[in-house]
Amino acid sequence: MPLFHTDDQAMLLDTARPFLAEQAPVAHMRALRDADDRTGFDPALWARFAEMGFCGMLIDEADGGLGLGAVEAGIVLEEIGRNLTPSPFLATAVGAVTALKGGSRDQRARWLPRIAAGEAVAALAIDEGGKHRPNRIALTAARSGNGFTLRGTKRFVAHGHVADLLIVAARTAGGSDEPDGITLFAVDKGAAGLTAAADRLADASLSAQLRFDDVQVDADAVIGELDGGWAGLTRTLDAVRTGAASELLGVGTGAMARTTDYLQQRKQFGVAIGSFQALQHRAAHLYSELEIARAAVLKAQQLLDAGDPAAERAVMVAKAMAGLATTLVVQEGVQMHGGIGMTDDYDIGFFMKRARVLAELFGDSDFHADRLARASGY
């Protein structure tokens, strides 16, 4: 398969790009922030996502979805990134849907139609510390009666305070660092003993801290195998890591476009500052970094969709490279904008803040480079 979009994928892009640019440009995010929105996204926009078929795009056709893959999800996510659109798309339509693919028929029947219809939002409750370490799960799920009792905390849970469904990684066996003994649970909103507090992050997004104080769930809340949740967790994480890489790429591309435009428009010493070679070379370097990041992300998506075992490494490369490239682009973007780039009035700073959050989400570049090194035997 050639490493570029198929005609169908190009058509999806032709739909998604104007949709996001018109319905949810950066001004949309700014307006939500200025209104001190506490939901974290605009429910009316989420309903439009459902109408467009985006919410159910990864759901299998047998379960009422479009049966599309990581490449298609990436197309939507790149536009989300380009417009800095606050959206539960990544956690819900990519993360929860991927997790639920490993779930029971009942779980799929209960959640997938509601997700596809835009009626349910989901959140991924995985991280517990300040850095992404998915094997370090200390939140316990102890057997009790016909089900389990969940006790512990989760952090950095986007949409966790409003989600109808929480995908929770819990420890049912093994030591606190071990991949074995982790189990995934589907936990409903409003479960007794569950409290969620949303904090605003640097990029104005909302991130929940969840407390599980002896939250009771039935045995049928287990997604996939008891104690064997690592595989499903890894699948889910690879999907959202790749998705986050696409969103990062969108953030980087948006910042790059604004920066290039500024270099063309802004005049000093009587000429456009983009005529200075010192800036031209830096801009050309940013372009190059984004291009190779784009290739790495598409490669990971295609391999994921093909079920190729090489996808695992490609995902590490994609998330790490997208993080490196976009981090550089947004930093240089602010610098090249000069003083105006430091103002809240100008959008370029938003790109830098969003990039920082996405770079951290589901493992930063260092984390994935380290995994790549381990996988390569050094």
Next chain:
Amino acid sequence: MSELDDFRAETRAWLEGNCPAEMRTPIRSDDDVCWGGRNPTFSSPEQKLWLDRMAERGWTVPDWPRDYGGGGLSPAESKALREEMARLGCRSPLYSFGISMLGPALLKYGTEAQKQDHLPKIARGQIRWCQGYSEPNAGSDLASLATSAEEDGDDFIVNGQKVWTSYADKADWIFCLVRTDKTVKQGGISFLLFDMASPGVSTRPILLISGYSPFCETFFDDVRVPKANLLGERDKGWDVAKYLLGHEREMISAMGLGTGGGPSLGKIAVEAIGAEPDGRLDDPVLRARIALFEVRAAAFRAMSERFLDELKAKRTHPAQPSMMKYVGTELNKQRHELMMAAGGSDALEWESDRSHGGAGARAWLRTKANSIEGGTSEVQLNIIAKRILALPGA
């Protein structure tokens, strides 16, 4: 199975049956590289056998038309062949500026007679070409070149000097930029093909920091070249030159992919330095540097695949080879810096047998030219800024 799957399966079987075992081992030094030519040197009978077998199928140039000695493969088939060769670790049977640089220009600008004359010999490795571009006073500002070609009946008389001519002392023919009009810069350049055995051609190898002399000074003293050897129109050679440079940049960018087949940087470092009980390199800072490098190298491999796919589908930006060249060469330089760091004092050996005559150290030094030859990194960045980013006055 699709036709492509069939092709892939047949190709795999053929390669397994026909690529000699020695040709599936990583290249250790320049001696392992086969350049062909009128007086070819082969480091082993297997090297010759591998070239002959591949040339017979047209697979030294899989995507060229069969009429010109190519394999006539579709883009998808060429890609499958490349992937299968990489999977088995097959060496490239033939390194050739005729294949990577002149061939594409001949296919686009050559007359039928020129194509028939030159392409099959390139494909079979019978004629080795060199490139006469740079001059002592025309480096990054290539279009200021002064080597002249004056009309004389059915011939041109060529006078002047080229420099950095790779392997000019070993090449059979040269493709050469000459000035046919002194009154205009780019519009006064023509593209000539001629035999290096012509009277009046002489070469002088230049000793480089690597201790090797891959580059030469090349002198032309009243060299007589038939007008029929003009590629493209007279005074329109700059178009040919730029087209060819795009292909040259692609070729050089491929260095960013690494040699392939050999041990990875991390493995080389573990071998040389040792590992912690959990397998991690016993040098955490170098390990981190290698890991971050490998992220970018892997991303660049994906980019190379994407670039080739887009190129075949005619959907790549014409200036994209500049990006490929820039990133690929900078990566290759970084790779060799890391190899030297991983190897420590062992990597410094210059003459010993176990280092294959200092192959590693010499290769490290050789890579420093990657970001200079074929247009410096700075020239590539200028091109990206001007032609892709549309920045003003670039």
